[in-house]
Amino acid sequence: MRRRSTRPPDHPRSMRGGTRATVALIALLSLSSSGCWYHRAEAPTPVRPAGLDSLAYTSWSFLWRSNRTRPSPECVSNALKEVTVRSNLAFSLIRAGTLGLIAPVRFERQCAAPMIDPPPGGQTASHGATHVSIGWGNVMNRDPAVDCDARPVREVAVRPNPLFDILTAATIGLVAPARIRAYCAPAPEPDAADLELLP
Amino acid sequence: MNQPSELTPQIVVAASRTWENWHESVKQKVVQRVSVWNRDPVRPSIPSYNATTAALQGLIRDALARGVELRAAGGGWSFSPVAATDGIVLNTLPLNYRFWLSDADLDPAWHGVADRLIFSQCGMSIAELSTALEQRGKSLTTSGASNGQTIAGAIGTGTHGSALEYGAIHDSVVALHLVTSPDRHIWLERASRPVAAASFVEALGAEFVADDDLFNAALVSLGSFGIVHGVMLEVEDLFWLRTWRRQYVEDEHVRAAVGRLDFSGLPAPPGIAPGTRPYFFQAIYNPYDRDGGPYLSLMYDHAADPGGPRPPRHDRWRPGDGAAELIAAVTDLSGGTLPPLGNLLVRTALPAVNGDTGTWGEVFWDTATRGRSAGLAFGIPLSHALTGVDLLHELNRDFRIPGVFALRYVRASPATLAFTRHADMTCVLEIDGSRSKRMLNLYDAAPLALAEAGIPFTLHWGKMHSPTPQLLRDMYGAEPITKWQAARRSLLPTAELRRTFSNRFLADCGLAG
Numbered sequence: 001m002r003r004r005s006t007r008p009p010d011h012p013r014s015m016r017g018g019t020r021a022t023v024a025l026i027a028l029l030s031l032s033s034s035g036c037w038y039h040r041a042e043a044p045t046p047v048r049p050a051g052l053d054s055l056a057y058t059s060w061s062f063l064w065r066s067n068r069t070r071p072s073p074e075c076v077s078n079a080l081k082e083v084t085v086r087s088n089l090a091f092s093l094i095r096a097g098t099l100g101l102i103a104p105v106r107f108e109r110q111c112a113a114p115m116i117d118p119p120p121g122g123q124t125a126s127h128g129a130t131h132v133s134i135g136w137g138n139v140m141n142r143d144p145a146v147d148c149d150a151r152p153v154r155e156v157a158v159r160p161n162p163l164f165d166i167l168t169a170a171t172i173g174l175v176a177p178a179r180i181r182a183y184c185a186p187a188p189e190p191d192a193a194d195l196e197l198l199p
Numbered sequence: 200m201n202q203p204s205e206l207t208p209q210i211v212v213a214a215s216r217t218w219e220n221w222h223e224s225v226k227q228k229v230v231q232r233v234s235v236w237n238r239d240p241v242r243p244s245i246p247s248y249n250a251t252t253a254a255l256q257g258l259i260r261d262a263l264a265r266g267v268e269l270r271a272a273g274g275g276w277s278f279s280p281v282a283a284t285d286g287i288v289l290n291t292l293p294l295n296y297r298f299w300l301s302d303a304d305l306d307p308a309w310h311g312v313a314d315r316l317i318f319s320q321c322g323m324s325i326a327e328l329s330t331a332l333e334q335r336g337k338s339l340t341t342s343g344a345s346n347g348q349t350i351a352g353a354i355g356t357g358t359h360g361s362a363l364e365y366g367a368i369h370d371s372v373v374a375l376h377l378v379t380s381p382d383r384h385i386w387l388e389r390a391s392r393p394v395a396a397a398s399f400v401e402a403l404g405a406e407f408v409a410d411d412d413l414f415n416a417a418l419v420s421l422g423s424f425g426i427v428h429g430v431m432l433e434v435e436d437l438f439w440l441r442t443w444r445r446q447y448v449e450d451e452h453v454r455a456a457v458g459r460l461d462f463s464g465l466p467a468p469p470g471i472a473p474g475t476r477p478y479f480f481q482a483i484y485n486p487y488d489r490d491g492g493p494y495l496s497l498m499y500d501h502a503a504d505p506g507g508p509r510p511p512r513h514d515r516w517r518p519g520d521g522a523a524e525l526i527a528a529v530t531d532l533s534g535g536t537l538p539p540l541g542n543l544l545v546r547t548a549l550p551a552v553n554g555d556t557g558t559w560g561e562v563f564w565d566t567a568t569r570g571r572s573a574g575l576a577f578g579i580p581l582s583h584a585l586t587g588v589d590l591l592h593e594l595n596r597d598f599r600i601p602g603v604f605a606l607r608y609v610r611a612s613p614a615t616l617a618f619t620r621h622a623d624m625t626c627v628l629e630i631d632g633s634r635s636k637r638m639l640n641l642y643d644a645a646p647l648a649l650a651e652a653g654i655p656f657t658l659h660w661g662k663m664h665s666p667t668p669q670l671l672r673d674m675y676g677a678e679p680i681t682k683w684q685a686a687r688r689s690l691l692p693t694a695e696l697r698r699t700f701s702n703r704f705l706a707d708c709g710l711a712g
Contacts, residue, residue, distance in 0.1 A: 045330075048327060051272070051293070052234060052290070077240060113327075114236075114237070114240030116241050116296070138525055139516055139522070140517055
């Protein structure tokens with residue numbers, strides 16, 4: 001066991017209710033002060049990460065084009081387990097202030113492990129769901145990549161939406177909707193099945 | 200030295216020299232992070248597998264030459280630093296070949312049939328394994344509830360489930376392919392339970408070793424017996440589980456079920472005969488609602504799909520990465536978890552389930568647990584289950600953790616350092632939740648309290664665990680430790696090899712030498 005004091009913390013009744021609420025509020029505010037919130041498109045189980053670094057970069061799009069990302073070259077499987085789309089107050093102000101003319105986001109890509117004989121199912125692309133991040137990413141709704149079912153993601157696109165950007169900037173990320181589409185990896189080739197050891 | 204060939208795996212060296220585990224409880228600088236990819240990642244073949252064996256031997260040679268540790272990190276799923284190293288971290292996640300066997304691959308003395316065996320490369324995850332097996336009409340017998348571990352990592356740390364007639368995952372393993380040095384790799388199985396034909400082992404180019412003591416020691420190896428490159432597992436025909444979960448008032452019948460696995464008085468779900476022993480059983484206590492009683496999960500197995508709603512796979516809403524950290528911060532700052540918050544969290548996480556039906560992989564599909572969560576798990580004799588959980592409730596009056604107490608049940612394992620070693624049934628008493636200061640303080644206090652109460656315990660290797668040689672001796676006794684060390688010295692005969700496959704955690708255990 002970790003060798004630290006096993007003395008119980010301060011007794012809870014030593015703090016009054018109002019103090020507790022204040023402290024909790026401070027905690028919430030301090031978390032929001034990081035100025036960062038995110039959305040995530042994650043291919044569901046059994047797709048899993050390949051354990052490479054999450055390669056992050058800032059993507060700028062112009063003239064209301066979507067921000068798009070694909071696997072990096074060192075991702076041998078050429079498939080993604082997930083893409084996290086991060087934003088912050090500065091990015092949101094740029095997006096909202098230019099009404100989507102200039103649209104920066106930060107992408108973090110997780111390479112997917114090879115998929116041997118992935119089960120059937122999954123669509124070619126998601127429906128381009130509206131993804132809502134509430135409380136600076138502490139609660140999120142249905143995953144945009146869920147329609148990929150058991151297949152990894154090949155590409156993720158974030159479509160500019162000035163109304164969403166204004167709402168996000170106005171609430172400093174407390175409520176952050178985004179229009180995200182995940183393009184799923186193609187179905188396996190017919191011969192890509194696992195082999196018997198001996199015929 | 201092997202020459203590069205068209206099958207030579209791709210080695211990817213990460214730019215970053217920082218390694219962090221999945222649950223963000225261990226983070227450290229390392230010499231190098233290396234990923235190995237089979238040359239043709241999606242078309243398994245024995246020649247390609249063998250080329251990867253050679254590449255792993257090359258990595259061991261490199262680590263020896265540089266005088267640094269080499270550690271396969273698996274899924275990084277352990278809360279403890281069991282997989283950590285300041286040397287070379289080997290990322291095995293891309294290594295997920297699997298092979299189905301024929302009867303010709305088996306020793307004639309093997310009691311079973313080939314289609315109940317799978318030979319899996321080390322990096323395959325438990326969730327992925329479940330999916331692969333299901334496609335062949337097969338199933339794992341057990342697994343954890345959260346399944347991002349690799350198969351090698353899961354067995355090396357003693358990952359378990361709560362299937363009442365089975366042991367932990369490693370108890371399904373019948374053979375291991377271990378890469379132990381630059382010029383040696385072995386096929387290890389029990390002499391008392393031979394499984395592989397000589398031709399199979401020759402196809403891998405491995406040295407055949409059949410030895411019960413070596414095998415039992417190498418099962419829960421803590422990643423310290425070389426690199427586990429392949430695992431042969433015994434599996435079952437596909438089956439379906441019907442699940443019921445709700446909160447039960449803690450009367451004598453519920454305590455009999457939780458404390459003795461006596462289901463004779465427990466109200467049976469619809470269509471289940473009273474007193475039927477479930478395939479899977481677990482109890483989760485909300486420490487802020489003791490009067491409401493535990494949440495019991497009962498799962499009954501069926502050889503054919505009995506119908507019923509499928510387990511939900513996708514939540515409409517889910518917590519984000521920072522949710523556990525937020526809960527930890529708020530509860531630390533506000534003097535402990537307030538009962539309304541604790542109740543809200545538990546009710547949200549444990550909704551009632553009424554007859555949902557799914558295969559093992561469909562029921563235990565989650566691999567997405569994120570953030571600063573925490574887990575501590577004691578293995579205790581079943582006879583102490585109720586005393587143990589009562590004691591935790593008592594302790595929590597002072598600590599008021601943001602978490603729950605869970606009881607799971609595992610058949611005793613023959614593995615030398617399995618923490619599920621308490622015969623004939625080990626109760627795994629867990630404290631799970633957000634990683635707050637209060638939680639960590641309870642983790643310090645709980646083992647002392649158990650020891651004071653005279654409850655013998657072991658600690659899950661993959662959960663929060665800060666060992667000392669004395670603690671290890673108290674938990675296992677001297678003999679298993681001596682046997683485990685002797686087995687390790689037998690497979691890693693030089694001090695340099697043992698240093699290469701050691702780490703700080705192993706040294707803290709007193710097992711590194």
